Amino acid sequence: MSRLAEIAPSVLAWKPFLQPAPGVEHWWWVLVIPTAVGVALAYKSTRTRELALLPRDVLRMSVQIVLAMVGIAVFLYLLVMVLLPRLPVE
């Protein structure tokens, strides 16, 4: 709540499309979702043979992208924070 109160004045003063969205450094990871949906929608609109199935295909691919990103993030976290510090220094 304090973080919301912290960025509230800058949200009210925000001029969309001219200046950067306020507080992105706090919620940047949420942007993976519109990124995945946009890529899936553009890609599946060219690959789906039957357009009636497009929403299902877009949803499926979006979830796959987000899960893959989360999986890569977990893997890199374990690699950098757990595995690499255990290696001998020399």
Add this chain to the structure above:
Amino acid sequence: MPDAPIAQPFRPLSFLLGWLFPGLGHIASGNVRRGLYAMAGVLLLFVSGIAVGGLDCVDRNEDRLWFIGQAGSGPIAFAASYANDALLKSGSVAPMVEMPSMQRGSKVTVSSFKSIAHANDFGTLLVFLAGLMNVCVMLDAAVREPSSDAPISGRRAGERKAGAA
């Protein structure tokens, strides 16, 4: 198993129209619904990028390598870069502020609306992805069979069932 794609000749006009505006290549060749969906996907990425990073995330002078990919979106990317120059870098919508320079003694002024850090990273990436995805859409528009959007039913569906059996 999906039907084997029918090879179509490359149509440069559809390719060019797809670059002029995302999805226009499909719409011009009769695949209206497909073009509208592709347009929605590319514009979602493009508009999200500008909304997150501001106009500063499209800059053909300072971020030239990124702009090469972003230019795949077509004239809207050039328009955004021009607007960045005309509105932000000129100081007409926000005051210019002095920034530390790498060269001693020189002064660098930038717009106070300049995006940095995560906002700039994600904004630039989203617009870049819009350009790359639009290239895929343009290539599809150039080789897709015209007016092939109609739902598969009747005779074609019967052929598919016979082929699957």
